[in-house]
Structures are given as structure tokens and as C-alpha cells.
Amino acid sequence: DLVLDISSGDGKKYTTYLFAGGAVGYAPGMPKTPTETDRNSLKGEDILINRKKFIMHPRGFKWTEADVAKEMPTFKELASAK
Numbered sequence: 001d002l003v004l005d006i007s008s009g010d011g012k013k014y015t016t017y018l019f020a021g022g023a024v025g026y027a028p029g030m031p032k033t034p035t036e037t038d039r040n041s042l043k044g045e046d047i048l049i050n051r052k053k054f055i056m057h058p059r060g061f062k063w064t065e066a067d068v069a070k071e072m073p074t075f076k077e078l079a080s081a082k
Contacts, residue, residue, distance in 0.1 A: 019058065029053030 031051040038047040063073050067080070 017058075023059055025055075025057045025059055027055045027057075029055065 031053045034051050036049040038049065039045065040047065068077055
């Protein structure tokens, strides 16, 4: 009940992952130079550069094939402690 085939039949395949809330971790970082300014005096342009760093990491999941009735687990099967 979690798989919907929307392929065009041209043989191309892709992988899609579905994540629930809390499945992806996030951590902000600090760039070496977070803010910088520059000026193009011939054009009269002031430039402000802001940099950000962060990491997004999937926490992961797994299931055992013995606990799944079909090819992919249902929401009910994923919710079980097994």
C-alpha cells in the first residue's frame, strides 16, 4: 500500500524514500568566514556575502523480511516494534 508506480514505461528507474517526522537529523555549522563584503567601485555596487553551513542526515530504519507480507512494509508493519 506504499508503492505507486508512475513510471513512463521507458525503462528508467529511480528510488524514492519517504520519511516521517524526526527521521532526518539537522545540525547547523559555522563557516570559516560567515560574512564578507566587497565593492565594485566602477559599477557602484556594494556586495554582501552570507555563508551558511549545515548537515542533514537520515537517521535510518530497517525491517526484517519475515515481518513484511509483501515487497514493501505497510504503515502498520512499520509502526510495529519488530
